[in-house]
Amino acid sequence: MQKLSILIVEDEPLIAATIETALKKQGFYVIGDVETYEEALTEISTSKPDLVLVDIQLEGEKDGIDLATALDKRYIPYLYLTSQTDPSTISRVKETKPLGFIVKPFTEAGLRSNIELAWHNFSLTKDEFLIIKSEGETYKLNQEDILYLKAFDNYCYVITEAHSFLVPKTLKFTSESLNPVHFAKTHRSFIVNLRKVSKMTIDSLVVSGHTVPLTASHKEDIKLKLRS
Known part of the structure; x- marks a missing residue:
């Protein structure tokens, strides 16, 4: 970062x-x-x-x-x-x-x-980066370092191992810059980096120690993407 x-x-x-x-x-x-x-x-x-x-x-x-x-x-x-x-x-x-x-x-x-x-x-x-603006600063994040994104009204959080960035853009807008091969929606308010998923339960994913909700409507898609 x-x-x-x-x-x-x-x-x-x-x-x-x-x-x-x-x-x-x-x-x-x-x-x-x-x-x-x-x-x-x-x-x-x-x-x-x-x-x-x-x-x-x-x-x-x-x-x-x-x-x-x-x-x-x-x-x-x-x-x-x-x-x-x-x-x-x-x-x-x-x-x-x-x-x-x-x-x-x-x-x-x-x-x-x-x-x-x-x-x-x-x-x-080139190398996959996400450019975000948070608290008046502009950052270049390597997409591989992102754990997940979480919606917050018209803002969203971008979570990495070391930081939680509050971005003044919607989850949908921010996610459009992510590689769809590696990122997927698990819930209307969450998008995860599939490379960071270590465990799947009935209604959640564990992403580098963080628990992210998983709804039934997204479960099969996530299963297929994790297998691939």
Whole structure:
């Protein structure tokens, strides 16, 4: 369990500071900001960020698209920061593989939603993570570490061995980001990680020492999934 770590590559100090402030306010962990291609690669090698925000126009001979090409070779996910839409720029961008684009000027809400959506889509094809926001902080949870989810009105709890996160989203909304091969509903208010189930009784499952209710309507489905 850790916060999503982000490196900002932006050569305009005021914009970089605005982005950093907005990200920290949304609970992300900002490693810092750099201004050039060379500084970015050095910082990435040292700090190993989860995600890089790359301004297309950078100081120096190499710009953000050159950096994106280098990141593609290293399989490092990134989002473009851009106000450029000219044909030559778009043509070069098409040769790279960004997770998406954040267009300047941006809003704080737009910045957050672009990052969360991009990371969610990336997570579906890579290691399985769940991005959640709890008590003002944004966390990246490995789905394998989750024990179960529990509905709580329009919120839900995400339970791991070490923490209980109260998430300001419904159980249904949060569960849509989980791998359905490993997670299943046992009750209208509970979804469990099948990899963590150690015991089944008539009306419950034991999940790493936690007892989770199991209703008759879900029992056969759970049996089949546990066998597989």
